[in-house]
Every structure is written in structure tokens, then in C-alpha cells.
Amino acid sequence: MTGYELRFHCAITALSLRYYYAITALLLRFYCAFTALLLRYYCAFTALLLRFTEIKFCSICLQMPYYRPVTSRCYVSTFRAICDSFREVLSVEVENTLRTLHIHQFLFFPAFQQNMPLMYELLKCWDSTEEGFKIKDQLLKFSTDEVAILTGLPNTGAEIIWHNEPLGGVMSTELKTEMTQLSRSTDDATVLKTFISFVLSNLFFPLNSLKTPRRLVSIASSLEEFSSINWAWTLREFLVNEFNRMATKLATEKPLGYINGFLPLLLVWFLEHINVNTPTYPDSRPRFLRWEGNTKKAANLVATLKEKQILYVIDGVSAVEAELVHADITSFQPPPSPLKQKSHEQSELPPAKKRRVKASQKQKSPDETKVEFQAAEGFAQPEWLSLLEKRMNNLIDTVSRKIKEEIGDRLDKIEDNLHRVEAKVDDLQTKFINHCSECPVRPAESSSSSTESVDQTLAGEDVVFSSGNIILNRRDIDHILLDDCLDNFHIDAYAFFVDRKAKAIPAIYQPYLYISPMHRILNDYKDPSDIYIKHINKETLRRTHLLIIPIIHNNHWTLLVGRLKERVWKLYDSLPNPQHKDICVTVINDLFKDLNKCFDADITKWRINIVRGTPTQSNSFDCGMFVCKYMDKVVGKDKVDWTEYKFWQSDMPRFRAEFAYQILLEGETVELMHVKDRIESAVKSHLKLI
Structure with missing residues (x-):
């Protein structure tokens, strides 16, 4: 064999060996990968089976977490x-x-x-x-x-x-x-x-x-x-x-x-x-x-x-x-006992024979067998398998x-x-009084002469105060002075005065946002409007601490306060009743729906707590004034000690007179200017009678 042929033969042999080892390595790699895959699935299946067995065992032992059935x-x-x-x-x-x-x-x-x-x-x-x-x-x-x-x-x-x-x-x-x-x-x-x-x-x-x-x-x-x-x-x-x-x-x-x-x-x-x-x-x-x-x-x-x-x-x-x-x-x-009573003949047996019969258990008479069978049948023993x-x-x-x-x-x-x-805690609660829309008790009118003097000057429809969406006429003043129920314009007017004081002396008041009850009233009438919430946005909410929301429902006023930092709602109620919380859920849901993009948290999930120990009313028409007074105290920075105000009910006539007087002082109508003194004298005469 020439050198050329030898070289060619070696080259062919080396190439064959290279392909052989390459194919062998490839097959070995596939075999190892397939074996690893089978092993992985086997381990996963085994773990799943063990987990299922463990869960089944735990379900047998514990069945379910404890709950009060x-x-x-x-x-x-x-x-x-x-x-x-x-x-x-x-x-x-x-x-x-x-x-x-x-x-x-x-x-x-x-x-x-x-x-x-x-x-x-x-x-x-x-x-x-x-x-x-x-x-x-x-x-x-x-x-x-x-x-x-x-x-x-x-x-x-x-x-x-x-x-x-x-x-x-x-x-x-x-x-x-x-x-x-x-x-x-x-x-x-x-x-x-x-x-x-x-x-x-x-x-x-x-x-x-x-x-x-x-x-x-x-x-x-x-x-x-x-x-x-x-x-x-x-x-x-x-x-x-x-x-x-x-x-x-x-x-x-x-x-x-x-x-x-x-x-x-x-x-x-x-x-x-x-x-x-x-x-x-x-x-x-x-x-x-x-x-x-x-x-x-x-x-x-x-x-x-x-x-x-x-x-x-x-x-x-x-x-x-x-x-x-x-x-x-x-x-x-x-x-x-369900056992059959012994017969007269058995009772006549001598004592010795009784003992002998009782001790002998190898031989039983047919009568004894019958008695035992009837006894077992009378007691109705469960089967051994059961x-x-x-x-x-x-x-x-x-x-x-x-x-x-x-x-x-x-x-x-x-x-x-x-x-x-x-x-x-219930010691601090006050007896609940059923609220009715009609006022059962009204104080006597101050005097016919004072009323006539006002009527001669102002008609019932004459406006005495207006600011933005708030309009109060002379008849609204009568409602305040004659112990009648307040409406939404009264509440908004009082909130206006509280806001004036907060802007005048900001050091003693917390930053808050007021939402008129008219916002919910319009929603109830299917006529929603953002006019009463357009002042609320993300920036104002970040700067404020409180949301003040008066609520009128079933002719009863309550005050809902949202504490944004604490993420909790507080309900102030002058007629404490847990059922008054129900309307709060609707108010909060509507507010969150209308201002969804403004809040950083879901305010519908905050808990609603009824504030206990607050002053309460003893009649059926002062709930509106109580809400006004609640509002005045809640927005302050100092913590409120409600025990100091437990006599608010007896002071309600004075609060109403002060509220009416403040409305008259703030009145801006031209017709009011020349009769203000005469109306003030009528209010003062009413105060003297109180």
C-alpha cells in the first residue's frame, strides 16, 4: 500500500470515528434529557400525590376551619x-x-x-x-x-x-x-x-x-x-x-x-x-x-x-x-324498664334457688332464653357494625x-x-326617641304685635339672605324662631357662617371640605349635578383632614364626617339609632362614584362608627340645630369633650335665636337694610320671653 493510499485510509477511518462519536454523544444527550424529563414528571406526580394525600388527611382531621355555626x-x-x-x-x-x-x-x-x-x-x-x-x-x-x-x-x-x-x-x-x-x-x-x-x-x-x-x-x-x-x-x-x-x-x-x-x-x-x-x-x-x-x-x-x-x-x-x-x-x-317482669312463680322461688339459677349460665331454660330475647328486643341495642x-x-x-x-x-x-x-359603653347612650315630621310641641308666639310689625314690612317670600346657591326668605326665619324643623338651606347657611369663621381664624380650625345635602337630594331625584362637589379634587383632598356631610333621611338630620387621615367615618346622631347608619352606606357609595378619580383609597371600605356620648335631643324637631352645633365643634382642632355640652337641649331656643340674628346681620338685600332694626327688636323680644 502506497503512502497516498495509507493516508487516505487513515483519513476515512478518522472521519468515521468522528461521526460515530458525534452520533453516540447526540444519542446519549437525548437519552439523558428524556430520562431527566421522565424523572421530573415522576417527582412532580409523586409530590402532587403526596400533597393530595396530605390535604385529604387534613380534611379528615380538621374538615374545615372553625366557624360559629x-x-x-x-x-x-x-x-x-x-x-x-x-x-x-x-x-x-x-x-x-x-x-x-x-x-x-x-x-x-x-x-x-x-x-x-x-x-x-x-x-x-x-x-x-x-x-x-x-x-x-x-x-x-x-x-x-x-x-x-x-x-x-x-x-x-x-x-x-x-x-x-x-x-x-x-x-x-x-x-x-x-x-x-x-x-x-x-x-x-x-x-x-x-x-x-x-x-x-x-x-x-x-x-x-x-x-x-x-x-x-x-x-x-x-x-x-x-x-x-x-x-x-x-x-x-x-x-x-x-x-x-x-x-x-x-x-x-x-x-x-x-x-x-x-x-x-x-x-x-x-x-x-x-x-x-x-x-x-x-x-x-x-x-x-x-x-x-x-x-x-x-x-x-x-x-x-x-x-x-x-x-x-x-x-x-x-x-x-x-x-x-x-x-x-x-x-x-x-x-x-323494657325488661319483661318476672312471673309470679319465679318470685315465689326460695332465695337459695334464686341465687343458684342466677349463677348457673351453662344451662338455660326456654323461659329464660325467651326473657333475654325480649329484653334485648325491648332495649333496641344498635348493631355491632353500626x-x-x-x-x-x-x-x-x-x-x-x-x-x-x-x-x-x-x-x-x-x-x-x-x-x-x-x-x-351603653351607659353613655341616650334613650332613642322616635322622630316624627310633625312638631308635637311649639312654644307660644311672642306677641301678635311684633309679628304684625314684621309682616307689614316684609312678606314671607321676601329674601333676607343669599349667598351662592343659598337663599333664605322671611318665612325661613320664622321656621328657625318658631321651633320648626330646619331644611337644607338652613344647614348650608350655618355651614357658610362656620366657613367664614374658619377663614378668619384658621389657627383653631382643621382643613375641611363641606358637601351640601343638596348633592344627595338631587341624586335621589335622578337629577345629579356636580355643582355642589366641583370644589373637590385630588389637590384639595390631599390638603384636607375632614369631609363634612349633613344627611337628611326620613325627616331626620345626622352628620357624617369622614376623617381622611384615619380612614374612618364618624356618624353624629342626636337620636342614637344603629339603623341610621344604613343611609350612610348609600351616601358614601354615591360620593365615591361621583369622585372616584379624586380619592387615593376606596372610601366605601372604611368602617362607620357612631360617636357615643354626644348631646342628644328630647323632642322631634331640633335634629337640624344639633347637626349645626356638631359641625361647629367637629371642625375645630381641639379634641371635643362632649360632656361639657350635655345641656344643649335646654339651650336650643338661644341657639335658634342666635342663628336667626346672624342671618339677619349677614343679609345683603336692599329691602332688608331699612327694616333691620325693627326685625332685631322682634328677635330681642323673643329672647326676653325665652
């Missing part, structure tokens, strides 16, 4: 705190009357914590057909006699059904306030009426709406009618209706929401039907007084209760105890139950503490 407005801890203070102002005559009416014992009702997990478990056991609770396959009746024994209310008198009648009475929160305002100087009739109304609205029949039906208010006003009613039957009938309503929701898997009525009574009823907890005061009567302070461990009893721990009837009820409340003593006797399934379910739910109970107890404590604080 049912809620009640019956806060006996708050009720007891108010009663403790009320006992200090009771006279001997009132106490004797309360004993005669059989409600004196409720002054000492235990301050139970709301045990809603237990209440929920019991509600699931309610049988609407039998009107009782099926616990561990045993039916426990919820009877009127038991309610009488537990509460000390006699099972006698007229049976009434009031919950189908219309609401509309006084709010239960207002009755709390009235209770705290009672003193030893209050007459006995008022004390009795207030306490009875308080018991009916806050303990016997607390409603989710916080309203007290008019029928109950009427009953509280008549001691004779109150004593003629069978309250044990009425309490039981109302609770049964609520239990049936909850059972219907449970059957249709709907949220339970609020349950009305004397729900703590169900807790006492349950404790009296089990022999697990020992009463704190076993000899106290009525029986709800036995259980103060030892109900916390009852939350988990329904699930863990054993059949031998259940009492078919309330234990230890004596004939004397039943007679005191007119209860049937036979309803507290245990039912007969029992095993229940125990397995209980084992799976153990972890979730413990967690739920711990969280539930903490929430109950927090809520109870919250309501104790609210009870103290």
Missing part, C-alpha cells in the same frame, strides 16, 4: 352584670313585688359563657315530630313542666303566642341603657316596668333584630296581665318554634344564622339530664341556680356521652318542688373536635368580654 343574642353575662348594679337601687317593696311575680330569681341568673358548640350539637339532635332531643338513641322530652322546674316560673295561667304579631317596640339595647339609669329616686312603678321589659327583651325573648314586640311592652306595663300569663309554657313554645326552624335549616343544609330566645335555658336543661357534671350549689332552687361556674367542660359531652350517663328525666324532683311551680310530679318519674362505624368516626373527628372546642372557647371569651365592654 349558630349565633344567639342572649348574653347572660351582660344581663347578670346589669342586674348586679340594679340590685343596689332596689327598694324592699319592689323586691317583694318581684317575688310575687316569680321573677326575683332572675336577678341571680348565672353569668354563663355562650357555649355555642354545645348548642349546635344539641340542635342537631332535635326531633321536630316528637318535640324532644334524641341523644344516643334516647328521646328526651323538652316539656313545660321541666321549664317550670328549671326556671321557677309556675306552669299555670293564660297561654299566649306573641311572636306572630308585628314588631316595632323599643330596642333591647335601649332598655339596657334605661336599666343603668335607674336610681333610688326613681318611682317603683317605673322601676318595675323597666325591669320586666328588660327581662322579656334581653333574657326571655331576645331577637336578632334587637326589637321588642309591642305586645311584650304592653304586658310589662300591667302587673296584673303579666302575672296572669303562663310564662313557662310561653318560653317553651317559643323555643320549640326556634328549634323547629333550626331543624328545617339543618335538613336543607342552609346556614343556621341567629337563633332567638332564652337559649341558656337549653344548657341548664342538658346539664340536668346528665350525671357527668356535679352542681356547684346542689340545694339551690330554682334549678338554674345550681350550675354557676362549671359549664365549660360541657361542650364536648354530646359526642362522648355514654348511655348510662343520660337521665331520661330530671333527677331528684320532690313533690314539694313540683307543687311550688304547679308541675306534674308524675312527669319526673323514670319510665318502666356501633363500630360510629366509634371509627369519633376517632377520626377527635383531633378536629379538640381544635374546634379550643378555638370556640377562646372566641366565646372574646365575645363575652366584648359585650361586657359594650354594656359599659
Whole structure:
């Protein structure tokens, strides 16, 4: 082989080897990439499977985060705190009357914590057909006699059904306030009426709406009618209706929401039907007084209760105890055993033979076998398979139950503490007075001569003040001086004067923006206009601290103040009522819609707080003047101590006269100039009569 051929052969061999190794490397790269991809998918699938298994396990153990499945407005801890203070102002005559009416014992009702997990478990056991609770396959009746024994209310008198009648009475929160305002100087009739109304609205029949039906208010006003009613039957009938309503929701898997009525009574009823907890005061009567302070461990009893721990009837009820409340003593006797009674021949056996027959278990006569079969059939024991399934379910739910109970107890404590604080805050609230558009009381006119002198000079339609969109005529001055209701022009005029003072002395006022009530009125009439908000933009909002918005709704004035730095709304109301907050939501939404591009935050999500402790009115026509005075104080830089102005109501005639006088001084019409002195003299004569 020549050198040329050898060189050519080596070149071919090297090229072949290069392609071989290149192809091999390429195949190896594809193999490694494919293997890595398979490994990645395998790991992802394995992780997903493990995650799914973990989630499934957690869902079995914890099922869902704790939430309060049912809620009640019956806060006996708050009720007891108010009663403790009320006992200090009771006279001997009132106490004797309360004993005669059989409600004196409720002054000492235990301050139970709301045990809603237990209440929920019991509600699931309610049988609407039998009107009782099926616990561990045993039916426990919820009877009127038991309610009488537990509460000390006699099972006698007229049976009434009031919950189908219309609401509309006084709010239960207002009755709390009235209770705290009672003193030893209050007459006995008022004390009795207030306490009875308080018991009916806050303990016997607390409603989710916080309203007290008019029928109950009427009953509280008549001691004779109150004593003629069978309250044990009425309490039981109302609770049964609520239990049936909850059972219907449970059957249709709907949220339970609020349950009305004397729900703590169900807790006492349950404790009296089990022999697990020992009463704190076993000899106290009525029986709800036995259980103060030892109900916390009852939350988990329904699930863990054993059949031998259940009492078919309330234990230890004596004939004397039943007679005191007119209860049937036979309803507290245990039912007969389902075992077949022994025959007469068996009872005649000698004692020795009885013992021998009982000990011998290898040989059984046909009669003994028949008795055992009938006994098993009478007790209706569950099948072993069903029992095993229940125990397995209980084992799976153990972890979730413990967690739920711990969280539930903490929430109950927090809520109870919250309501104790609210009870103290309620001391500052003022009794709500229904507002009416017609003024029931007007002071006498000052004199016919002064009125005639004004009428001779100015007609009712003559303008006495104008500024921008504000126009006030002579008749508007009459509305102010004659204690009539103010309209939007009056409020805008007062805001104009406040703005004049703020510009004159800016050092004592906060930067604020005023929005006329006419803005919302035009929106309500489907005639929106930006004329009343054109002064508001991003720049002015950055420089201001407050938004001042007077609101007129249902012939009642309130003042809504937006604190931009704190991002909160404050509602000033001279007739405190939580329902007045509803219109604020509409006003805020409309304002945000009209000025959406001006705000840096969503003002619709800010909370709305009713300012407590502010001066309040005692009539039906001064709400407008109160809003004006609120506005004057709120825009100041100094923090307002409202206790200094609690006598505003008595000063209202002077405030109205000053407002009218200020309007007249600022008047710019030519016709007014030559009669100002005569009108001022009329105002001064009105002040002298006040």
C-alpha cells in the first residue's frame, strides 16, 4: 500500500470515528434529557400525590376551619352584670313585688359563657315530630313542666303566642341603657316596668333584630296581665318554634344564622339530664341556680356521652318542688324498664334457688332464653357494625373536635368580654326617641304685635339672605324662631357662617371640605349635578383632614364626617339609632362614584362608627340645630369633650335665636337694610320671653 493510499485510509477511518462519536454523544444527550424529563414528571406526580394525600388527611382531621355555626343574642353575662348594679337601687317593696311575680330569681341568673358548640350539637339532635332531643338513641322530652322546674316560673295561667304579631317596640339595647339609669329616686312603678321589659327583651325573648314586640311592652306595663300569663309554657313554645326552624335549616343544609330566645335555658336543661357534671350549689332552687361556674367542660359531652350517663328525666324532683311551680310530679318519674317482669312463680322461688339459677349460665331454660330475647328486643341495642362505624368516626373527628372546642372557647371569651365592654359603653347612650315630621310641641308666639310689625314690612317670600346657591326668605326665619324643623338651606347657611369663621381664624380650625345635602337630594331625584362637589379634587383632598356631610333621611338630620387621615367615618346622631347608619352606606357609595378619580383609597371600605356620648335631643324637631352645633365643634382642632355640652337641649331656643340674628346681620338685600332694626327688636323680644 502506497503512502497516498495509507493516508487516505487513515483519513476515512478518522472521519468515521468522528461521526460515530458525534452520533453516540447526540444519542446519549437525548437519552439523558428524556430520562431527566421522565424523572421530573415522576417527582412532580409523586409530590402532587403526596400533597393530595396530605390535604385529604387534613380534611379528615380538621374538615374545615372553625366557624360559629349558630349565633344567639342572649348574653347572660351582660344581663347578670346589669342586674348586679340594679340590685343596689332596689327598694324592699319592689323586691317583694318581684317575688310575687316569680321573677326575683332572675336577678341571680348565672353569668354563663355562650357555649355555642354545645348548642349546635344539641340542635342537631332535635326531633321536630316528637318535640324532644334524641341523644344516643334516647328521646328526651323538652316539656313545660321541666321549664317550670328549671326556671321557677309556675306552669299555670293564660297561654299566649306573641311572636306572630308585628314588631316595632323599643330596642333591647335601649332598655339596657334605661336599666343603668335607674336610681333610688326613681318611682317603683317605673322601676318595675323597666325591669320586666328588660327581662322579656334581653333574657326571655331576645331577637336578632334587637326589637321588642309591642305586645311584650304592653304586658310589662300591667302587673296584673303579666302575672296572669303562663310564662313557662310561653318560653317553651317559643323555643320549640326556634328549634323547629333550626331543624328545617339543618335538613336543607342552609346556614343556621341567629337563633332567638332564652337559649341558656337549653344548657341548664342538658346539664340536668346528665350525671357527668356535679352542681356547684346542689340545694339551690330554682334549678338554674345550681350550675354557676362549671359549664365549660360541657361542650364536648354530646359526642362522648355514654348511655348510662343520660337521665331520661330530671333527677331528684320532690313533690314539694313540683307543687311550688304547679308541675306534674308524675312527669319526673323514670319510665318502666323494657325488661319483661318476672312471673309470679319465679318470685315465689326460695332465695337459695334464686341465687343458684342466677349463677348457673351453662344451662338455660326456654323461659329464660325467651326473657333475654325480649329484653334485648325491648332495649333496641344498635348493631355491632353500626356501633363500630360510629366509634371509627369519633376517632377520626377527635383531633378536629379538640381544635374546634379550643378555638370556640377562646372566641366565646372574646365575645363575652366584648359585650361586657359594650354594656359599659351603653351607659353613655341616650334613650332613642322616635322622630316624627310633625312638631308635637311649639312654644307660644311672642306677641301678635311684633309679628304684625314684621309682616307689614316684609312678606314671607321676601329674601333676607343669599349667598351662592343659598337663599333664605322671611318665612325661613320664622321656621328657625318658631321651633320648626330646619331644611337644607338652613344647614348650608350655618355651614357658610362656620366657613367664614374658619377663614378668619384658621389657627383653631382643621382643613375641611363641606358637601351640601343638596348633592344627595338631587341624586335621589335622578337629577345629579356636580355643582355642589366641583370644589373637590385630588389637590384639595390631599390638603384636607375632614369631609363634612349633613344627611337628611326620613325627616331626620345626622352628620357624617369622614376623617381622611384615619380612614374612618364618624356618624353624629342626636337620636342614637344603629339603623341610621344604613343611609350612610348609600351616601358614601354615591360620593365615591361621583369622585372616584379624586380619592387615593376606596372610601366605601372604611368602617362607620357612631360617636357615643354626644348631646342628644328630647323632642322631634331640633335634629337640624344639633347637626349645626356638631359641625361647629367637629371642625375645630381641639379634641371635643362632649360632656361639657350635655345641656344643649335646654339651650336650643338661644341657639335658634342666635342663628336667626346672624342671618339677619349677614343679609345683603336692599329691602332688608331699612327694616333691620325693627326685625332685631322682634328677635330681642323673643329672647326676653325665652
